[in-house]
Amino acid sequence: MLTTGGCPKTALSIKDALEALEGRWKLLILFALSTGPKRFKQISKEVTGITDKTLSKELKNLEANKLLKRNVYDTFPPTVEYSITEHGKSLEKVMEELHFWGLAHRKEIIGN
Template identity: 50%
Template sequence: MEKRCSEYESGACKQVMLPVQDSLELLSGKWKIPIIIALMHGVKRFSDLSREIPKITDRMLSKELRDLEMNQLVSRHVYDTFPVTVEYTMTEYGRSLRPVIGALAEWGMNHRQRIMQD
């Protein structure tokens, strides 16, 4: 019989569950992972990101970028040009998500193949 997590257990499940919940909370939503994937392919201006991520509104892109910046995954650089140039890059910490994104992509491709075969 499979052991289930309960609030009464010693914490073995919580040692896994809580960090996973934290990760999912940080990366949740429709847009964060596409933004991260786009930035993993290089430095982008706001307009570049807006073009690369179909259907995202400027307001939502701005909100998500602020959230990713607050969580130290994305860095924002403002250049004193006319008009002002703003570029976004992944931080070193943000780049640590590369294996996670790769694992999600691999799992997603395998899942898609499995479902399409049925």
């Protein structure tokens, strides 16, 4: 159990984590990439409802936070693939816990 004891460093680390993952798409993008590298259109198809503009913005943000990497291959036209970094893979347990919490929450709220 996490106890803050009034520690501002704990609050700061939680704030940093939430800022890196804020929004409705980032964890879904990371989940889509959890099965391996993907191209932009593949991610777009797996993360239903996201616009290309938003996906592009979120990919750049995830890359800036070192949660994914962008690989550009020297082909014509250039091929670009996105994959999770080791730092991004460290969120695997967090995503799994969110999955289980989401199931329990859905059951609590909806009753299904």
